[in-house]
Amino acid sequence: MTAAAEALRRGRRAFPLTWGTGSIGLGAVAVVALIPLVYRDQYILSLIVTTFILITLNSSWNFLLGVAGVWNFGHLAIYAAGGYGAGLVMIHSGVSAWLALLGGGLGAALISIALAFPTLRLFGIYTSLLTFSFAQVIQFVILNDKSGITGGTFGLPLVRGLFPSLSPLGSMRAYYWTSLAVAALTVLAVAWIIHTRLGLALRAVRDSLAYGAARGVSALRYRVLAFGVSGFMAGIAGGLYASFNGSIQPSVMGLTAMSIYVTMLVIGGLGTVFGPVLGTALLMIIQTSLVDHPAVELTILGSVLLVIVVFFPRGLIGEIGTLRRRVRDWLSEGGTHETEETEGGARDDLA
Amino acid sequence: MADLVAILTSAVVLGSIYGLVAIGMTLIYGILRVLDMSQGSMVMAGSFVGWAILSSAGWNPVVAMVVAFVLTFALGAVTQLISVQPLLGRGGFDFEMITFITTFAVAIVIQNVALEVFGPRQKGVPPVFDGTLEVYSGVFLPYQSIAMALVSVGLMALLGLFLARSRWGMAIRAVAQDLDAARLMTVPIRRMFPLVMGLASALAGVGGVFLGGLYFASPSAGELPLLYALIVVIFGGLGSLPGTIYAAYAIGLIQAAVSVTIAAKWALPILYAVILVVLVVRPQGLAGRPSEARL
Numbered sequence: 001m002t003a004a005a006e007a008l009r010r011g012r013r014a015f016p017l018t019w020g021t022g023s024i025g026l027g028a029v030a031v032v033a034l035i036p037l038v039y040r041d042q043y044i045l046s047l048i049v050t051t052f053i054l055i056t057l058n059s060s061w062n063f064l065l066g067v068a069g070v071w072n073f074g075h076l077a078i079y080a081a082g083g084y085g086a087g088l089v090m091i092h093s094g095v096s097a098w099l100a101l102l103g104g105g106l107g108a109a110l111i112s113i114a115l116a117f118p119t120l121r122l123f124g125i126y127t128s129l130l131t132f133s134f135a136q137v138i139q140f141v142i143l144n145d146k147s148g149i150t151g152g153t154f155g156l157p158l159v160r161g162l163f164p165s166l167s168p169l170g171s172m173r174a175y176y177w178t179s180l181a182v183a184a185l186t187v188l189a190v191a192w193i194i195h196t197r198l199g200l201a202l203r204a205v206r207d208s209l210a211y212g213a214a215r216g217v218s219a220l221r222y223r224v225l226a227f228g229v230s231g232f233m234a235g236i237a238g239g240l241y242a243s244f245n246g247s248i249q250p251s252v253m254g255l256t257a258m259s260i261y262v263t264m265l266v267i268g269g270l271g272t273v274f275g276p277v278l279g280t281a282l283l284m285i286i287q288t289s290l291v292d293h294p295a296v297e298l299t300i301l302g303s304v305l306l307v308i309v310v311f312f313p314r315g316l317i318g319e320i321g322t323l324r325r326r327v328r329d330w331l332s333e334g335g336t337h338e339t340e341e342t343e344g345g346a347r348d349d350l351a
Numbered sequence: 352m353a354d355l356v357a358i359l360t361s362a363v364v365l366g367s368i369y370g371l372v373a374i375g376m377t378l379i380y381g382i383l384r385v386l387d388m389s390q391g392s393m394v395m396a397g398s399f400v401g402w403a404i405l406s407s408a409g410w411n412p413v414v415a416m417v418v419a420f421v422l423t424f425a426l427g428a429v430t431q432l433i434s435v436q437p438l439l440g441r442g443g444f445d446f447e448m449i450t451f452i453t454t455f456a457v458a459i460v461i462q463n464v465a466l467e468v469f470g471p472r473q474k475g476v477p478p479v480f481d482g483t484l485e486v487y488s489g490v491f492l493p494y495q496s497i498a499m500a501l502v503s504v505g506l507m508a509l510l511g512l513f514l515a516r517s518r519w520g521m522a523i524r525a526v527a528q529d530l531d532a533a534r535l536m537t538v539p540i541r542r543m544f545p546l547v548m549g550l551a552s553a554l555a556g557v558g559g560v561f562l563g564g565l566y567f568a569s570p571s572a573g574e575l576p577l578l579y580a581l582i583v584v585i586f587g588g589l590g591s592l593p594g595t596i597y598a599a600y601a602i603g604l605i606q607a608a609v610s611v612t613i614a615a616k617w618a619l620p621i622l623y624a625v626i627l628v629v630l631v632v633r634p635q636g637l638a639g640r641p642s643e644a645r646l
Contacts, residue, residue, distance in 0.1 A: 071448055118631045125386050125447045129585050130630050136578065137623040144616050255574070259459050262452060295466040302459030309453050310437045313444045 029184045036173045045172050046244075051284045052179035053241050056186045058264055058276035060233030063190050066271025067199065068226040069206030071124075074115060074131030075234060076253035076261070077138040082108035082235025083242035083252065084142075084150060090160045090243065097162045097243060104239035105232045112231025116224045135253050142250040155249030162243050175244050182240060183277075186233050191273045193229065202226055256298070260287070263305040269315025278316055357490045358607045364496045366603030367503035371558040372576050373583035373595050374507060375551025381527040381590035382547045385450040389430050391577025392461035393423045393552040397559020398568035399469060401476045405564075412560070416502075419556040427552025428545040430457045436544065458573075466570040473567035476560075499561035506554055507596065514592075523547055527590070579606075582622050586629055 036045055061075045086104030090097055119130055145152045162178065163171045193199045201222040205212035209219060242248040251257065260283065268279025283301070290297035312319050372390060379387045397419040404415040434453035438446065480494035514520035525533040526543050534540050555576075562576065579602065587598030605625060606618040613621075 071445075118627065121631060124445075125380075125451065125589065126585070126630060128448065128451060129386075129581060130627065133581070133585075133623045133626055137620050137627075140620050140623075144620075259455065262455075266452060295463045298463040299460050299467065302456045302463065305456040306434060306453055306460070309449055309456070310434070313438075313441075313449060 025184075025188075029180065033177060033180055036176045040169065042168070042172060045176060047284065047288055049172070049175050049179050049244055050241075051280060052176075052183040053237050053244065054261070054264070054284070055183040055277050055280045056179070056237040056240070057234055058261060058268075058280050059183075059186045059190050059273075060230045060237065061261065062265055062270060062272075062276045063193070063233070064226060064230045065265065066269075066275070067190070067194060067206070068202045068223055068230075070119070070223055070226070071128040072115075072119065072131045072227075073128045073258070074119075074134040074138075075230070076258055077135040078108045078112045078115070078231045079234040079238040079241075080138070080142075080248065080250070080253045081111050082238030083248040084156060084238075085235065086239030087156045087242040087248055088149070091156070097160055097164075101162070101236065101239040101243065104242075105235035108235025108238060109228045109232035112227045112234070113224055116227035119227075120220055120223055135258075139250050139253050150250075153250065155247050155251075156242070157247045160243070161246060175240075179240055179244070182236060186237075187273060187277060189233070194273070198222060198225060198229075259298070259305075260301060263301050265315075266305060267308050267315060269317035269319075272315065272317040272321075275315050275317040282316075353489045354611055358604070358611050360490065360492055361496075361607040361610070362600065362604035364492070364500045364603070365606055366600035367500040367507075368558055368562065368576075369579050369583050369602055370507060370596050370599030371503040372555045373580040373587070373599055374510065374592065375554045376580050376584050377587065377590055377592060377595040378510075378523075379548055379551050380584070381592070382523060383431075383435060383450075383544055384447055385435055385454065385548075386447065386584075386589070387430075387548065387551065388451060388455040388577070389427075389434075389458040389461065390552065390555045390580060391573030392458045392465075393427060393555035393573070394559035394562060394576045395462065395465060395568075395570065395573035396423050396426060397556035398476060398563025398566075398572050399465065399474075399559075400556070401560035401563040402474045402568040405477050405560075406475065415560050416557050419560045420553045423556025423559075424549040424553040426461070426556075428549035430454065430552070431545045431548035433457070435548070436541070439541070439544070458577075462570050462573065469568075469570065471570060473569040476563035476568050478564040493565075495561065495564050499558075499565070502561065503558065506557060510550075510554065511592075519543075519546065578619065579622075582626055585626055 035048070039045065057075075057079050061072075064070050064072045064075065082104040084104075085107040086100045089095065089100035089103050093100075095103075115131065115134055119127055122130055142150045143153050150156055161171075163174045166174055194203070201212070201217045204215070204217055205219040205222065213219060238248070238252075241252065264279040264283045265276055266279070267282060268277065269275030286300070286304075287297060290300065308315070314322070372394060375393075376387055376390050379385055400419040400422055401415050404410050404418060405412060434457045435450050438444075438449060438453070478493065478495040480498050483491040483493045484497065485491055512520075514524055522533065522538045522543060523546075525536065525538055526540060530540065558576070559572070563572065566572065583598045583602050584595060586602060587594035587596070602622060605622060609615075609618045609621050
């Protein structure tokens with residue numbers, strides 16, 4: 001476990017939030033925000049909006065899987081809960097759609113916290129089994145719902161959306177900027193939380209439960225908090241998805257969706273801040289180019305997932321980090337490659 | 352009374368099938384600490400073998416079972432070699448979780464290759480045996496189900512015999528008990544792993560021939576058996592063979608009872624609710640070993 005924790009720690013380097021990286025990030029977001037002003041293809045724009053929503057979802061999931069180290073495979077049910085919650089409020093009440101979105105996020109956070117208590121009694125593979133089962137039950141209940149509350153198999157239609165009064169192009173742009181802002185804020189929030197007391201406690205407990213507990217860190221308290229934070233972000237993502245699509249279906253938490261999102265996370269690099277962003281963007285591009293051949297698409301996704309996990313278990317961001325360190329060490333010390341094997345990674349991580 | 356007989360007979364039939372698929376998963380977990388998510392696709396592969404041999408070629412069911420056994424054995428061994436073997440002994444990650452993902456990736460590939468080759472339509476597999484038996488007034492049981500239960504129990508007994516008596520079986524049990532000690536006794540560990548995963552997959556594949564006869568052969572035919580097998584192994588405690596067998600029949604009984612008294616579609620959610628309670632009250636399952644100290 002300690003060797004595993006050590007190596008993972010090297011892969012899960014924290015985001016060095018400085019003025020330099022901050023301004024690069026802000027600049028990148030600003031450039032991306034300009035795209036809809038010059039580019040008007042509705043199909044491509046809607047794909048980008050979906051990518052932003054998935055980046056939000058995947059960042060929140062990554063926070064639980066990679067940063068907190070809790071193998072929660074029920075996260076898509078939380079995401080769906082946010083979507084259904086926001087959708088139901090939008091349909092059945094007159095409150096502002098933004099309030100409904102917030103309500104969906106808070107509801108999802110509550111459900112996530114409720115899921116945390118039984119889940120955190122378990123360890124290892126049982127955690128993933130319990131959460132996986134939870135998602136299956138939720139999906140199954142909605143699929144078989146004949147009461148008309150959730151719409152059953154066909155999903156919840158006629159969600160009003162955030163911008164009912166705008167023209168199609170205006171609405172698309174508005175969604176584009178909203179989801180971009182939400183995604184950027186989520187990534188920023190995760191990068192920030194990793195450095196706070198909460199993030200430090202989560203990483204400590206992830207790497208060594210006994211040591212963390214011995215130093216007075218309550219694993220239960222911080223992990224429940226992590227479930228809440230992550231659930232809120234996922235719920236907001238779900239609400240955005242429902243209002244952007246105008247409907248939400250039980251298939252958003254299906255096995256196919258889950259396998260795609262897990263692939264995104266693993267390819268980018270679990271536990272890294274930018275891993276989910278890179279993985280999501282990359283896979284969306286691959287998926288879009290294979291959209292006419294769904295079976296081929298999933299075959300390729302499965303193979304890519306397998307190859308990445310077997311050859312680069314730390315994901316692309318992790319590999320880039322290793323490569324950068326090697327180059328830096330090679331440049332500074334004239335050919336020693338072994339410096340990355342020292343404790344340096346651990347110290348950087350806690351800095 | 353008729354209800355009770357119906358519940359009991361269908362519990363035995365269901366339990367036997369679940370046992371066959373779940374025992375493979377628990378065997379793999381016991382030896383390798385891998386929760387093999389590709390077992391469902393092995394059931395699916397078996398059902399397609401059943402379809403190809405029984406329906407298209409029109410050969411003997413025994414041929415179908417043998418072919419399914421050999422094919423899924425090979426498929427399982429290859430799955431192990433590409434998705435688990437390269438990760439063995441490499442530090443730097445949580446082995447159980449990573450193999451959960453890699454075997455899942457293999458399952459996605461197998462399922463979608465089947466989708467590409469055979470198409471999404473369900474294919475009827477002719478039952479191995481025709482007709483039904485009236486067990487009790489108003490309670491009918493297809494001969495297919497009886498045969499399936501008998502074959503499952505027979506295969507499980509053969510597996511037990513293999514594990515208890517044969518040299519390879521003893522080696523497998525030795526590895527499950529203590530990997531390092533087994534290695535010191537010169538058990539060829541690295542050759543055991545593909546063997547075990549092939550064997551477990553072959554059991555699931557033979558189960559698939561019969562399940563295909565009860566339902567259909569389709570690319571998604573493995574999903575439901577996988578979900579049930581997961582429930583069974585959680586309930587029984589991963590890695591415990593007797594626990595898995597008890598759990599298989601217990602789950603079969605719950606499912607049969609729910610199907611007869613409420614509705615078949617509620618069986619799965621109720622089972623998951625039961626599992627939720629079991630995991631919270633007794634996290635290591637009926638007969639599993641506790642994994643670590645709790646918080």
